[in-house]
Amino acid sequence: MIVFVSAGIHVTCMFEYQHLESFQQRRDTKTPVAYCNPSTHILTLIMRLRLFAGLAEVQPRPWFRPRMLSPVLCSDLAALEPEYTEADVISTVEFNQTGEFLATGDKGGRVVIFQREPQGEYNVYSTFQSHEPEFDYLKSLEIEEKINKIRWLPPHNPAHFLLTTNDKTVKLWKVSERDKRAEGYNLRDEEGRLKDLSTITTLQVPVLRPMDLLVEASPRRVFANAHAYHINSISVNSDCETYLSADDLRINLWHLNITDRSFNIVDLKPENMEDLSEVITVAEFHPHHCHLLAFSSSTGTTRLCDMRARALCDQHAKLFEEAVDPSRRSFFSEIVSSVSDVKFSHSGRYLLTRDYLTVKVWDLNMENKPLETYQVHDYLRTKLCSLYESDCIFDKFECAWNGTDSVIMTGAYNNYFRMFDRASLRDVTLEASREVCKRRAVLQPRRVCVGKKRKETDVSVDSLDFRKKILHTAWHPKENIIAIAASNNLYIFQDRMAPNGHHNTPEIQSAPPK
Amino acid sequence: MFSKGTKRKFSDGDEEISDESLVGARVASSYSLQRQSLLDMSLIKLQLCHMLVEPNLCRSVLIANTVRQIQEEMTHDGSWHMVTEAFCGPGQSPSERLVATEVLCRSREQDAEPKLFSVISYEGCREEEVVADETLCSVSVSDTVSNVCLAGRIGQCWEKSELSGVERDEEALEDSRLGSGEDEEIDTEDGASTESPKTTGQVFGTFEIKNSSPAPDSALEELFSDVDTSYYDLDTMLTGMQSAPKMGPYDILDSLAPSHSSPSIVSTPKCRSDLNELDHIMEIIVGS
Numbered sequence: 001m002i003v004f005v006s007a008g009i010h011v012t013c014m015f016e017y018q019h020l021e022s023f024q025q026r027r028d029t030k031t032p033v034a035y036c037n038p039s040t041h042i043l044t045l046i047m048r049l050r051l052f053a054g055l056a057e058v059q060p061r062p063w064f065r066p067r068m069l070s071p072v073l074c075s076d077l078a079a080l081e082p083e084y085t086e087a088d089v090i091s092t093v094e095f096n097q098t099g100e101f102l103a104t105g106d107k108g109g110r111v112v113i114f115q116r117e118p119q120g121e122y123n124v125y126s127t128f129q130s131h132e133p134e135f136d137y138l139k140s141l142e143i144e145e146k147i148n149k150i151r152w153l154p155p156h157n158p159a160h161f162l163l164t165t166n167d168k169t170v171k172l173w174k175v176s177e178r179d180k181r182a183e184g185y186n187l188r189d190e191e192g193r194l195k196d197l198s199t200i201t202t203l204q205v206p207v208l209r210p211m212d213l214l215v216e217a218s219p220r221r222v223f224a225n226a227h228a229y230h231i232n233s234i235s236v237n238s239d240c241e242t243y244l245s246a247d248d249l250r251i252n253l254w255h256l257n258i259t260d261r262s263f264n265i266v267d268l269k270p271e272n273m274e275d276l277s278e279v280i281t282v283a284e285f286h287p288h289h290c291h292l293l294a295f296s297s298s299t300g301t302t303r304l305c306d307m308r309a310r311a312l313c314d315q316h317a318k319l320f321e322e323a324v325d326p327s328r329r330s331f332f333s334e335i336v337s338s339v340s341d342v343k344f345s346h347s348g349r350y351l352l353t354r355d356y357l358t359v360k361v362w363d364l365n366m367e368n369k370p371l372e373t374y375q376v377h378d379y380l381r382t383k384l385c386s387l388y389e390s391d392c393i394f395d396k397f398e399c400a401w402n403g404t405d406s407v408i409m410t411g412a413y414n415n416y417f418r419m420f421d422r423a424s425l426r427d428v429t430l431e432a433s434r435e436v437c438k439r440r441a442v443l444q445p446r447r448v449c450v451g452k453k454r455k456e457t458d459v460s461v462d463s464l465d466f467r468k469k470i471l472h473t474a475w476h477p478k479e480n481i482i483a484i485a486a487s488n489n490l491y492i493f494q495d496r497m498a499p500n501g502h503h504n505t506p507e508i509q510s511a512p513p514k
Numbered sequence: 515m516f517s518k519g520t521k522r523k524f525s526d527g528d529e530e531i532s533d534e535s536l537v538g539a540r541v542a543s544s545y546s547l548q549r550q551s552l553l554d555m556s557l558i559k560l561q562l563c564h565m566l567v568e569p570n571l572c573r574s575v576l577i578a579n580t581v582r583q584i585q586e587e588m589t590h591d592g593s594w595h596m597v598t599e600a601f602c603g604p605g606q607s608p609s610e611r612l613v614a615t616e617v618l619c620r621s622r623e624q625d626a627e628p629k630l631f632s633v634i635s636y637e638g639c640r641e642e643e644v645v646a647d648e649t650l651c652s653v654s655v656s657d658t659v660s661n662v663c664l665a666g667r668i669g670q671c672w673e674k675s676e677l678s679g680v681e682r683d684e685e686a687l688e689d690s691r692l693g694s695g696e697d698e699e700i701d702t703e704d705g706a707s708t709e710s711p712k713t714t715g716q717v718f719g720t721f722e723i724k725n726s727s728p729a730p731d732s733a734l735e736e737l738f739s740d741v742d743t744s745y746y747d748l749d750t751m752l753t754g755m756q757s758a759p760k761m762g763p764y765d766i767l768d769s770l771a772p773s774h775s776s777p778s779i780v781s782t783p784k785c786r787s788d789l790n791e792l793d794h795i796m797e798i799i800v801g802s
Contacts, residue, residue: 229571248571277579279572298572331552331583335576385548389555394573 016496017430017482019437021121023114023490025088025106090485092472096152096160099476101125102483103162104490105147109133111164111217113175122492126175128217131166143168149234153256156240161220163243167230170245172221172256180208226252226262233282239290246283249276251295253307265313266295266305281339281396288348292317300324300337302353304364320351320362322369332384332393340396345405346477352408354399357381359410361422374420374427377412379450379461392466400475400482411470414459415486416446432470432484432491442496546593549584556581 087108094103102114102122109132115125134143144167153161159176184206189195229247236243244265245252251266266283270276279298286292293313296302303316324333341354350371351362357378360370376397380387387393392413399410411417415433420426430443449458472485480495559577 276575277582279575281572298576331549331580334579334583338572338576385552388552391559391573394570394576 016442017480017493018440018442018496020481020492020494021439022434022437022492023112023124024084025090025112025488025490026084084488088488090472090488090490091146092148092150093474093483093485093490094150094152095474095476095483096162097154097477099478099481101152101160102474102492103150103152104483104485105130105150105164106488107144107146109145109147109166111147111150111162111173113160120494126215126217128173130164130171130173131169134168148231151234151236151243153236154240163234163236165231165234165245168224168227170223170231170234170254171219172223173217174220175215175217178214178216179210179212181211182206183209221256221259223254223259223262226254232280233284235284235293237285237290238288242290244283244285244293246280246295248279251280251283251293251313263311265293265307265311267312267314268297282342284342284344286348287344287346294342294344294351296339296342296353298338299334300339300355302339302342302351302362304351318364318367320353320367320370322360330384332388335388335393336384341398341410343399343401345401346403347405350405352399352401354397354410356393356395356397359399359408359420361408372422374408374418376410376418377448379448383461387466390466392469395469396471397469398472400473402475402480403478409473409475409482411473411484413466413469414448414464415468415470416448417470417473417484430493432486432489432493433468434489437491443493546591549587553581553584553588556584 085108087106087110089107090104091107092105095101096103100116102116104112104114106112109130111128111130112124113126114122116122130147131145133145135141136143146166147164148167149163149165151163153163153172159174162173162175164171164173183190184204186200186203187195223245227245227247227250229249231245231247233246234243235246241257242253242255245254245262246266249267249269250264252262253265254262266280268278268280277299281296281298283293283295286294291307292304293307294302294304300321302320304318304320305313305315306317307313309315309317324337336356339353339355341352343352344350345352349364351364353360353362353370354376357376357380359374359376361372361374362370384393397411399408401408406423407419407421409417409419412429414431416429416431419428419430429446429448431446436443444457447455447458448461448464450461453460468486470484470486474483476482482493484491484493556577560574560581
């Protein structure tokens with residue numbers, strides 16, 4: 001959608017996005033294992049297999065109820081199952097600081113890293129299993145291996161480092177390339193066998209010869225046992241030495257090199273758990289100030305904390321909350337105001353928060369109300385009761401800034417995602433689904449209508465598919481390339497107006513609307 | 515779970531407390547109906563989330579806050595007071611009812627729709643969650659006689675709260691946890707657990723008065739009335755003055771042997787039913 005205005009000097013344009021590529025994850029579901037009703041039979045089988053895989057040494061416990069079969073264990077029910085397993089659902093998407101790499105994590109604990117080719121396309125670079133399902137013996141609870149967040153470390157050597165986390169454990173992974181191999185060892189031959197010493201007559205210096213590129217991922221640090229509740233976010237500090245991990249009630253500060261200790265900097269746990277009324281939903285460090293962090297809560301407030309003030313930052317430095325008009329208050333007001341994502345702008349001056357129905361831009365200097373509020377899907381306001389029933393009201397959507405902080409993006413239902421241009425106040429709704437994504441196809445804007453359709457392409461509110469939700473989106477840090485995750489699919493879209501992939505300065509154009 | 519859009523619209527934006535008498539009354543009653551249905555839905559959700567293996571603390575907190583909000587509003591309206599008094603015994607202070615760990619009852623006056631009993635707590639009723647059947651919490655009560663199973667279950671719950679009270683030491687029964695409920699630290703459980711069996715016991719006790727107590731219930735009652743806690747008295751043990759051999763934890767196996775001349779004929783059926791109860795509990799926990 002391109003919009004322009006008048007004959008003025010500056011104009012802003014909403015970029016036209018075309019589909020670059022899409023990736024679909026599917027695990028191999030052919031490994032046969034008997035699957036029947038959840039009874040002791042199946043429980044025992046699974047435990048045995050886990051024993052074999054060395055994952056758990058535990059006696060079969062008839063009262064352990066698996067919530068989800070590990071993907072490897074799905075049987076020939078593949079024909080009856082949906083196309084993909086639950087484990088393939090992408091749970092997080094993140095570009096690195098240069099945008100050259102894109103990492104995705106899924107519910108099965110696997111991380112896939114894509115690399116940008118010189119031509120501008122993204123291809124799979126590395127895949128590794130980051131987290132395995134665990135069992136907490138003390139509480140008889142299975143710990144999900146789903147990757148909740150991935151954060152890249154700023155580059156400081158040729159290898160790439162990223163932090164991945166599931167509900168309980170954060171891991172630091174090193175992804176390095178090997179394209180040379182040493183040949184000409186003295187004691188071993190090419191296959192690695194020991195040479196007969198009597199055949200060695202001269203000494204040689206091993207030389208490096210090129211080999212096929214090998215990408216290796218190895219865990220360098222494991223930060224475990226610091227969280228009693230489920231970790232929802234991690235954020236690397238601008239000092240590149242520390243990072244925070246936040247769970248529902250606490251935020252811990254870690255040093256990247258120290259795994260056996262962390263500092264608790266925020267603690268919302270009440271004396272009496274029955275008094276609990278607020279949980280932390282997201283936490284993030286400021287991009288430039290290493291002492292500032294922001295965290296949002298389920299009650300709709302976002303707090304900015306200064307770590308210089310005191311060691312425990314329960315007292316906030318700033319509290320960002322918009323007062324709710326008491327006459328418009330309903331039983332769902334609090335749930336709908338719960339903040340599901342917080343992002344600092346690249347400049348560090350603004351804060352972007354996403355709650356259920358809106359996305360808001362806050363100025364860090366103004367706490368009492370947001371600078372801008374954008375309605376993402378206000379047509380859902382009358383459907384809150386049924387959304388509460390179906391639990392959709394608890395969906396946590398993420399939001400993203402573009403590289404210049406001029407456009408913000410967030411996901412919605414029916415595989416739609418929305419982009420808002422802050423300067424022109426125009427917005428667009430686009431769809432990310434396989435039916436509409438052909439190679440290089442330009443995305444057509446969508447419209448959701450409440451009453452009767454005005455155009456043929458309009459979609460009525462009642463026909464929205466609430467199972468198709470776009471929770472995870474990411475924007476390239478410099479260019480107009482976006483990555484959208486829709487269940488087990490990853491879509492990459494690129495701004496059409498920049499075929500060479502480089503960022504354009506806004507141009508004056510006038511074009512008739514389509 | 516329910517199809518979208520078929521529920522009647524919940525006018526959440528505008529709470530019209532209009533002045534027009536007829537329209538106002540209609541709106542008010544439909545509002546309270548909607549509020550009640552929202553309360554019921556929330557309670558079901560809270561109970562269900564105890565059954566999830568991976569409960570979401572954020573979601574539970576939000577739902578509990580919604581329930582509290584409805585409770586408060588209903589208290590201000592005065593309808594809450596009516597609801598609880600009709601059901602629970604007198605003498606319970608109103609403040610207790612606003613606590614999140616309270617068992618919420620629904621008024622009998624509200625036609626013959628199923629009533630819901632629930633226990634809302636993140637931790638307070640941990641003991642109940644620990645040993646109680648999941649389905650117990652979402653049990654629905656009606657006045658019909660067909661609800662014998664309910665009474666049986668209530669009895670179990672009571673029995674289990676007794677079990678948890680008496681056999682506290684054997685609570686290395688982490689095994690008996692269903693793996694449900696929110697994450698929490700272990701040190702906080704002990705504090706909360708003493709309170710909950712009493713609360714639930716009290717309420718379920720009250721409930722039993724309303725319903726005719728069927729046979730299994732009373733049998734269990736008798737069972738536990740026989741348990742002589744003097745066994746655990748330090749004095750008794752020190753002086754060795756035990757009038758009759760008490761059933762210690764390890765005596766169960768001993769008294770199983772039929773040839774064993776049981777010290778008292780009373781104890782044998784007792785320990786057999788002990789085992790039966792354990793079996794029963796395990797069955798419930800496994801959910802077969």
